[in-house]
Amino acid sequence: MSDELIAFASKQDMLAKSKEFWNPDKTQFWIDSGVPLVIDRREGYFIYDVEGKRLIDVHLNGGTYNLGHRNPEVAAAVTAAMQRFDIGNHHFPSLARTALAEKLVSTAPPGQRGVPGGRPPGPALSKVMYGSGGGEAIDIALKSARHATGKRRIVSVAKAYHGHTGLAVATGDERFANLFLADRPDEFTHVPFNDLPAMEAALVSRDAAAVIMETIPATYGFPLPEPGYLAAVKELCERYGALYIADEVQTGLMRTGELWAITKHGVTPDILVSGKGISGGMYPVSVVLATETAARWLTEDGFGHMSTFGGAELGCVAALKTLEITTRPEVRSMVHYIAARFTAGLARIQEQYPDWFTGVRQDGLVMGLEFAHPQGARFVMKRLYENGVWAIFSTLDPRVLQYKPGILLDPGLTEELLERTEVAIGKARNDLPKGRS
Amino acid sequence: MTAIDIDLATDPAGVPRARAMLGRAEWAARSFATYDKPSVDRIVRAAAQAGAAKAREYAEWAVRETGFGVVEHKVIKNLACSTGLADHYAPDDYVTPRIDAAAKIVEIPRPAGIVFALTPSTNPVATVYFKTLLALMTRSVVVVSPHPMARECCASAARTIAAAAVEAGAPDGVIQVVDEPSVPLINALMTDERTDVIVATGGVPVVRAAYSSGTPAIGVGPGNVPVLVDETADLAKAAKRIVDSKSFDNSVLCTNESVLIVTERAAPALLRHLKSNGAHLLTPAERDKLVPMLFHDSRFNIEFVGRDASWIADRAGIRVPPRTRVLLAPFDLVVPEEPLAHEKLCPVLGLVQVRSAERGIAAARAVLRLSGRGHSAAIHSADPRTIMDYAASAEVLRVAVNAGSSLGSSGLETNLAPSMTIGTGFFGRSSVAENLHPRHLVQWTRLAYNRDPAEAFGDFTGVEPWQAPRGPVPPYPVPSNTFERTGGGSTRHDVTSLREEIRRLVIEELAVVLGGGGRG
Numbered sequence: 026m027s028d029e030l031i032a033f034a035s036k037q038d039m040l041a042k043s044k045e046f047w048n049p050d051k052t053q054f055w056i057d058s059g060v061p062l063v064i065d066r067r068e069g070y071f072i073y074d075v076e077g078k079r080l081i082d083v084h085l086n087g088g089t090y091n092l093g094h095r096n097p098e099v100a101a102a103v104t105a106a107m108q109r110f111d112i113g114n115h116h117f118p119s120l121a122r123t124a125l126a127e128k129l130v131s132t133a134p135p136g137q138r139g140v141p142g143g144r145p146p147g148p149a150l151s152k153v154m155y156g157s158g159g160g161e162a163i164d165i166a167l168k169s170a171r172h173a174t175g176k177r178r179i180v181s182v183a184k185a186y187h188g189h190t191g192l193a194v195a196t197g198d199e200r201f202a203n204l205f206l207a208d209r210p211d212e213f214t215h216v217p218f219n220d221l222p223a224m225e226a227a228l229v230s231r232d233a234a235a236v237i238m239e240t241i242p243a244t245y246g247f248p249l250p251e252p253g254y255l256a257a258v259k260e261l262c263e264r265y266g267a268l269y270i271a272d273e274v275q276t277g278l279m280r281t282g283e284l285w286a287i288t289k290h291g292v293t294p295d296i297l298v299s300g301k302g303i304s305g306g307m308y309p310v311s312v313v314l315a316t317e318t319a320a321r322w323l324t325e326d327g328f329g330h331m332s333t334f335g336g337a338e339l340g341c342v343a344a345l346k347t348l349e350i351t352t353r354p355e356v357r358s359m360v361h362y363i364a365a366r367f368t369a370g371l372a373r374i375q376e377q378y379p380d381w382f383t384g385v386r387q388d389g390l391v392m393g394l395e396f397a398h399p400q401g402a403r404f405v406m407k408r409l410y411e412n413g414v415w416a417i418f419s420t421l422d423p424r425v426l427q428y429k430p431g432i433l434l435d436p437g438l439t440e441e442l443l444e445r446t447e448v449a450i451g452k453a454r455n456d457l458p459k460g461r462s
Numbered sequence: 463m464t465a466i467d468i469d470l471a472t473d474p475a476g477v478p479r480a481r482a483m484l485g486r487a488e489w490a491a492r493s494f495a496t497y498d499k500p501s502v503d504r505i506v507r508a509a510a511q512a513g514a515a516k517a518r519e520y521a522e523w524a525v526r527e528t529g530f531g532v533v534e535h536k537v538i539k540n541l542a543c544s545t546g547l548a549d550h551y552a553p554d555d556y557v558t559p560r561i562d563a564a565a566k567i568v569e570i571p572r573p574a575g576i577v578f579a580l581t582p583s584t585n586p587v588a589t590v591y592f593k594t595l596l597a598l599m600t601r602s603v604v605v606v607s608p609h610p611m612a613r614e615c616c617a618s619a620a621r622t623i624a625a626a627a628v629e630a631g632a633p634d635g636v637i638q639v640v641d642e643p644s645v646p647l648i649n650a651l652m653t654d655e656r657t658d659v660i661v662a663t664g665g666v667p668v669v670r671a672a673y674s675s676g677t678p679a680i681g682v683g684p685g686n687v688p689v690l691v692d693e694t695a696d697l698a699k700a701a702k703r704i705v706d707s708k709s710f711d712n713s714v715l716c717t718n719e720s721v722l723i724v725t726e727r728a729a730p731a732l733l734r735h736l737k738s739n740g741a742h743l744l745t746p747a748e749r750d751k752l753v754p755m756l757f758h759d760s761r762f763n764i765e766f767v768g769r770d771a772s773w774i775a776d777r778a779g780i781r782v783p784p785r786t787r788v789l790l791a792p793f794d795l796v797v798p799e800e801p802l803a804h805e806k807l808c809p810v811l812g813l814v815q816v817r818s819a820e821r822g823i824a825a826a827r828a829v830l831r832l833s834g835r836g837h838s839a840a841i842h843s844a845d846p847r848t849i850m851d852y853a854a855s856a857e858v859l860r861v862a863v864n865a866g867s868s869l870g871s872s873g874l875e876t877n878l879a880p881s882m883t884i885g886t887g888f889f890g891r892s893s894v895a896e897n898l899h900p901r902h903l904v905q906w907t908r909l910a911y912n913r914d915p916a917e918a919f920g921d922f923t924g925v926e927p928w929q930a931p932r933g934p935v936p937p938y939p940v941p942s943n944t945f946e947r948t949g950g951g952s953t954r955h956d957v958t959s960l961r962e963e964i965r966r967l968v969i970e971e972l973a974v975v976l977g978g979g980g981r982g
Binding site: 098101102104105106109120249250251252281282289342346350353355356358359360361362363364365368385386387388389433435436 | 937
């Protein structure tokens with residue numbers, strides 16, 4: 026008998042039980058991919074396999090660990106909060122939820138200013154709704170848009186990914202929607218990214234409730250929006266009576282050098298969604314910021330969407346601390362420094378392997394590394410793992426490696442990471458099947 | 463109504479922000495350490511001019527905020543520590559490698575990195591100027607923690623210097639300042655391994671804490687300056703210099719004279735000249751009224767720091783002539799229990815008469831036994847023998863000769879390094895024995911060739927390790943597809959200047975869009 030809750034005879038024993046009791050396909054996938062990782066302890070930007078191997082985390086679960094694993098300030102805030110709070114009661118006004126909502130609104134992109142004699146000022150994001158994860162938050166955003174416009178159809182970009190819940194999964198790539206028979210082509214229109222005529226064609230019938238877009242589509246390998254594209258989409262939305270929903274789950278929280286990436290495109294969305302990193306990786310919570318119009322149901326029927334864990338108070342405390350850290354001027358400055366260091370460092374690596382490492386898609390610390398093979402990023406991922414770095418390929422475009430370093434990286438670790446990356450890219454090039462360069 | 467205020471903080475106020483400053487400073491330091499000489503010169507000049515332009519504003523602000531000192535004198539110090547400092551060190555070079563072909567050695571300057579600068583309440587803005595400019599000259603970055611009594615003027619002054627430096631091309635975050643200085647914050651930054659060196663100017667506890675932190679530190683001990691006048695001196699000049707010095711900024715410089723030691727043969731004439739220069743010789747009764755107010759429990763009463771002579775006399779109920787600048791307080795023997803033998807940061811000057819210069823030297827040693835070892839002394843004499851004996855005997859590391867000590871020992875009226883931080887050396891439990899100088903913030907990597915004549919020395923002429931920054935540091939992170947099309951094997955290494963240009967255009971455009979000019 027033992028009071029240890031977690032005990033396995035060995036890593037092999039654990040992996041066998043993982044297949045037996047948890048997820049056989051996924052467990053085997055990582056073994057086959059050369060990434061037999063079972064994460065044990067974690068600290069800062071390091072994760073450690075149960076056998077002790079140290080890895081620099083450049084996946085960060087899509088930005089969940091922007092501030093590092095177990096950020097001491099976030100951990101301390103949550104620990105202090107646990108002496109007083111728990112998840113809370115989702116029906117009542119809550120200290121933590123209200124404080125976080127106010128903080129989110131006060132740091133949100135301002136409403137667009139009007140043009141004298143021209144367009145009126147745009148509405149600001151002024152209400153906050155809570156979920157427990159990104160998918161739920163996307164569902165809340167889509168439901169709010171449908172309620173506000175009285176329209177049903179949702180436009181998203183092909184190869185999009187917004188989560189796996191009921192509505193969110195239907196906006197995304199068919200790989201995930203079809204598996205569970207959750208595709209609804211009549212209600213969910215997919216248009217190619219960076220294709221304005223296609224977007225206009227999808228909106229011209231004026232029956233779309235919303236366009237939902239990641240500011241930079243992460244799971245598709247961070248293809249960058251063409252300059253002016255997102256602003257033009259927003260304008261099309263206004264012209265055809267649709268709301269613009271910015272999915273900032275992966276691009277927000279200072280990753281691009283601004284709190285919300287969408288502001289770099291001069292757009293104030295009608296709805297903005299954040300999850301993952303919003304609570305510092307310590308306690309799950311997701312948030313939806315909306316204009317008064319988009320959030321109208323909150324004044325009509327506040328019980329319209331309910332979620333026991335949505336806006337859990339411990340998560341709200343984690344998010345308050347995370348936002349406080351993230352919005353420090355020092356942190357914004359650091360992100361600009363770190364981004365510039367990667368621009369230079371990756372360019373140097375590219376110079377060595379121009380035929381293999383063919384491109385860098387970068388906006389701040391959102392980076393996609395392109396390789397000259399349809400599965401190129403999977404080779405690089407394996408070699409990175411061997412070389413002490415954990416970064417993941419793009420599920421919907423495995424040519425591209427998602428490369429997402431933390432926003433609090435110091436110069437020394439940045440250099441180490443670039444050196445490890447250089448070696449791994451070089452080795453992966455030699456792993457390619459014969460016949461390709 | 464009950465306020466709801468739930469405190470979930472676990473760190474003392476300001477500490478997390480201060481740590482974040484070190485994170486930013488690390489990046490800034492990396493960048494700044496690669497700047498070339500012309501860029502550094504431009505930054506130093508711009509920062510110094512910005513400081514000089516606000517010399518008066520900050521002098522007034524410092525007096526208003528702290529209650530210490532004299533505006534006109536703080537203007538002088540602020541100018542001396544801004545453009546004065548830049549001019550003084552203009553011929554020096556702490557950036558370019560030095561080549562010594564004969565020794566077959568090349569010395570490459572390496573900046574300290576992150577300087578944690580503690581600044582005092584007595585010389586607040588001048589010290590902020592001084593330390594930040596020394597750092598800029600040597601390509602280090604600074605986090606300033608001002609004394610709480612002077613935090614507002616110091617924070618503003620640091621930001622003025624920072625803004626001018628960044629405008630002139632310095633990296634973002636090159637100078638940062640904490641707004642909420644506190645003991646826990648100072649300890650946190652002192653012990654943080656990202657801090658490369660602490661430069662501590664302030665009271666004994668903070669200096670000792672710096673040395674105890676485990677981080678390399680330049681801290682300085684307190685002063686207690688003896689000044690010896692013998693009969694060979696030009697007594698008229700000596701009197702004027704002593705009164706000017708003792709009244710300068712109401713004695714808040716740590717180099718100000720504390721005890722005047724005068725030989726019996728020089729005393730009558732010197733006292734006459736002192737009087738005509740605005741010194742008031744206290745009667746024993748007046749002195750005995752003043753001393754208990756000036757010292758509480760044998761500690762100097764902070765209320766009197768930096769106050770002028772009239773204010774002090776008035777507070778002690780002593781009538782003095784108008785325009786009195788210094789109060790002379792006679793006493794017999796320099797011993798620990800004599801309060802007037804201790805440091806006085808106000809224009810009260812102890813006065814001791816001695817039978818000979820030799821006895822005067824002994825008295826000076828006695829003053830320094832109480833405090834002020836390693837700091838400063840002054841002498842007014844024409845006899846090199848006496849001057850030499852005095853300097854070789856008194857346990858100080860600088861002796862101002864025929865000059866006031868306030869500005870003489872601090873290098874403003876002598877050819878010592880002009881400085882607001884006076885190294886007290888091993889005598890005074892410090893690692894630095896000189897007036898703090900830019901060279902104390904730079905170390906040198908030495909390339910040393912094989913001495914064997916058969917091994918030729920390399921030709922390093924024109925081999926420059928540093929560069930000028932290209933545009934703002936760091937650049938604003940614009941998306942990569944605004945300066946190149948991704949994919950297709952495109953490379954970006956040839957397009958730096960084009961990228962900078964586009965970056966600039968994008969930022970301008972963005973500013974218009976975000977500023978409300980509609981969108982494109």
